[in-house]
Amino acid sequence: MAIFIDLLLNALVIGVLLGGFYAALSIGLSITFGLLDVVNIAHPTMLVLGAFIAFLLNSTWGIDPVLAGIISTPFFFVLGWLIYQVYYNVFEKSGAESLRGLAFFFGLLFIIEVGLIIQFGVDHRLVEAPYIGQSWNIVIGEEIDVAIPFRLLVAFVVAAIATLAIHAYLTKTFFGRAVRAVAQDMMALRLMGVDPIRVKRIAFAMGVATAGIGGALMIIVLPIEPSLGRLYLGNVFAIVVLGGLGSISGTLLAAVIIGIAESIVATFFGPSWAPAVSFGILLAVLAFRPEGLFGKTAGAH
């Protein structure tokens, strides 16, 4: 019994930490997809790109991965800016975003992934930092102690700061309110004398920019390889849809739920079943509760 409680407690703690990390991966998509209605299915692959940039900076100059993530964030902002420019002019303006827009982002996902394979191969990559590989043991009772790996703790703390900052920015500042206004009623915003396309462009670039810091956290938490993006597609979409489209706080809560579910399944059934968890939850949510926990209806609109 003590072993069971020990495993469960560890799984819960790891799950919460994992959830914070997942929130950092999903918040960009929550902005681009949830608020702006741009289906950036390449987002997880951009995260992997961010992770490889962090790897490169870390292995050549020994830069701390978190710092590397902050360094690469402006690069992703510009990338997002350019992508939205193309997306708007080619697809959104003519109302052809559904089929062709999806194919466009699928193609982008593919180009980034295969590009990474050509450049780095399919081997798993790691970074070096003083906090990686150590953990913090908390003894609770007889035969019960909780081990908190520092790598997850660092990722959790950075993710929490980043997501809370974005959350505050979107709810408290003038521009953040403009972004949410775009999501609600673009025409009304235009009548108020604001250029909604400019707002969308900046917001989309912000969403993509989170791939810099998110990717860095990714390589801190686990070894990375190029095809990881498609695996995380399930995670991030499950989180955004479960949280409810357009709800940043819903995204945070959903991330923790998915993190705990994955961690419990990995502990009791084996880690190789973990990918099926988020995809299974995603399928179930889409089939039975497309509106998610909070927010507007997904799927049937």
Add this chain to the structure above:
Amino acid sequence: MKYTFEIICMLLIVGLFVLTQVVGNQFYFFIGFVILQYMVMATAWNILGGYGGYVNFGSAGFLATGAYTAVALINFLDVGLVEQMVAGGIFAGLLGLATGYLTLRLRGVYFAIATLALAIILETVVAHWDYVGGAAGTSILPKRKPELLGELIVDRKAGIFANYKEYLFFLMGTVAIISVWVARYIENSKLGRGLNAIKDSEEAAECMGVPTLRLKLIATTISGAMMGVAGAPLASYLTFIDPLSAFNLEYAINAIAMPMIGGTVSWAGPVIGALLLGTAQQVSSLWIQSELNLLIVGVVLVVFVIIAPEGIIGWFRKSRQGSRR
């Protein structure tokens, strides 16, 4: 003539058979099989994606369902290729039907993501299923001296085909031609017009009395079944199967890229796309690495989506209209 297209199809099948008897270089059958397999995949994808506007990202999952049905059948009953393909088609068709039911309420991107999710869940399940080889995969030895309706099919001297490569090529070619015929039939039928209406506006179609739900289920089933038939011979072709080769990303990207490049509005689009892109990939894979090859496919897809929304067919139609004026 009313049956011109059918006669051409028959002649093509006869032509494929003659090819297997005349051409000696096995390499052509080796790459021809892959191109024809892509043609089936692209045609199947287009029935749902091109006609109905429902994007399937999980094509590889359906193909793998066919492939693994065949593997399970070989292990269990040791049946021939044709039976494997029929069974693969049935199971993948059922999977298509189930997908349709599960995703009935989903539109656009949600359907696309759900299909991707399905493929990944299937891959996880197959990787844990030791009977068909699990994550490590299993090798498949083709049956020696297979018979069909009392005839010896593959044998160096007495068989209809001298070896398995020719037999596989002929089977896949026949399936490709039948698939194209089915796609063309659907395009001109009530089903095709209904799917087109769904693509334009599902609400409007429903208001006009189009049974959207039933049409979508029929389309997901037919599309899935075709992909399953295309996947069933994969194990025999590779003589080895593992989740990585069956759920390969190549299938997912090519099934989308080929119709997009050829043109999604007509049956000819996927055929043109598969012939061009498939041949280019097979030929160029001789001297450049396969990853670079896939990168080119991705770039071509993005470029076509941006500059030629109607694909190659759209170009032809536009230039024809232009010259008339």
